[in-house]
Amino acid sequence: MRVLVTGAGGTLGSEVVAHLTALGWSVRAHDRTPPQEAAPGPAAAAETACGELLDPGHARTVVSGMDAVVHAAALPSPGAGTEQEVFSNNVMAAYQVLGAAGRAGVPRIVYVSSLSALGMAWSVQDRSPTEIPVTEAHPCLAEDVYGLSKRLGELIAETVSRRWGSTVVSLRFPFLGSGDRLRAHLRHVQADPGRDRGALWSWLDTRDAARGIAAALTRPLTGHHLINLVAPDTTATRPTRELLARYHPSAPLDHAPDGFGTPYATGPATRLLGFTTIHGWRQGAARQEETSS
Numbered sequence: 001m002r003v004l005v006t007g008a009g010g011t012l013g014s015e016v017v018a019h020l021t022a023l024g025w026s027v028r029a030h031d032r033t034p035p036q037e038a039a040p041g042p043a044a045a046a047e048t049a050c051g052e053l054l055d056p057g058h059a060r061t062v063v064s065g066m067d068a069v070v071h072a073a074a075l076p077s078p079g080a081g082t083e084q085e086v087f088s089n090n091v092m093a094a095y096q097v098l099g100a101a102g103r104a105g106v107p108r109i110v111y112v113s114s115l116s117a118l119g120m121a122w123s124v125q126d127r128s129p130t131e132i133p134v135t136e137a138h139p140c141l142a143e144d145v146y147g148l149s150k151r152l153g154e155l156i157a158e159t160v161s162r163r164w165g166s167t168v169v170s171l172r173f174p175f176l177g178s179g180d181r182l183r184a185h186l187r188h189v190q191a192d193p194g195r196d197r198g199a200l201w202s203w204l205d206t207r208d209a210a211r212g213i214a215a216a217l218t219r220p221l222t223g224h225h226l227i228n229l230v231a232p233d234t235t236a237t238r239p240t241r242e243l244l245a246r247y248h249p250s251a252p253l254d255h256a257p258d259g260f261g262t263p264y265a266t267g268p269a270t271r272l273l274g275f276t277t278i279h280g281w282r283q284g285a286a287r288q289e290e291t292s293s
Contacts, residue, residue, distance in 0.1 A: 018210070030053075032050060069110070074153075098157055108168075109167070109169070117153075133262075154170045167221050171229045227268050227272060244256055
């Protein structure tokens with residue numbers, strides 16, 4: 001099986017390249033920069049490519065001959081460029097890559113979206129969820145360009161599936177990290193949980209994210225599916241209901257999770273992808289506390 005991974009030099013893309021290669025897939029790793037300037041991950045790929053995905057001709061070339069496409073390339077935040085750059089890069093690259101894949105008859109496509117598509121993560125208006133748990137059907141509240149770009153990418157994914165018949169899975173990811181990156185994020189959030197109110201203290205180990213993408217490439221699905229892919233717990237050391245009551249007092253708590261459960265719905269990920277996480281942080285934190293006491 002041959003798969004194209006765009007954004008292969010990024011945090012998620014490099015992990016996906018390594019994971020799919022380990023599973024026996026033949027990976028074409030694509031990044032905007034040449035392979036020698038990108039992160040180590042693409043070196044594990046059977047093939048590397050670089051270029052501008054906004055170029056329709058280049059997009060057609062890189063999807064050619066592929067059995068699947070994982071589109072992970074994006075400017076990752078509202079501040080990663082000007083608003084025009086973030087919008088045009090994220091939306092047009094999704095349009096070119098997903099559209100080219102659909103036209104070429106690629107049967108399976110994974111679009112890497114974000115929980116930011118809901119509009120809370122980067123909001124300057126302190127917006128709150130209208131339902132708990134937050135399902136994939138939660139209304140879009142986006143006012144920032146990044147959230148808007150990812151929501152439009154999901155609509156492009158749905159349109160490509162409808163028009164060309166490809167199975168397309170849009171995965172909404174939270175903060176992704178492992179190792180030092182995750183530890184730094186945990187310290188940041190736990191020092192002041194209000195810093196992460198917009199993301200609802202969600203996270204996912206990057207290795208589990210790659211596993212989720214592999215599941216989205218192989219599960220027997222048809223049509224377009226929009227799926228939250230998050231860890232079952234939060235990054236916080238305070239109970240979720242307590243955090244919601246303090247930072248999102250308008251949110252309905254009748255069905256809020258107990259303990260440290262995530263406010264996001266995880267049922268579709270389990271039901272459609274057979275996905276459960278295998279990497280967590282709390283057990284390691286507990287061992288550290290025992291050692292220091």
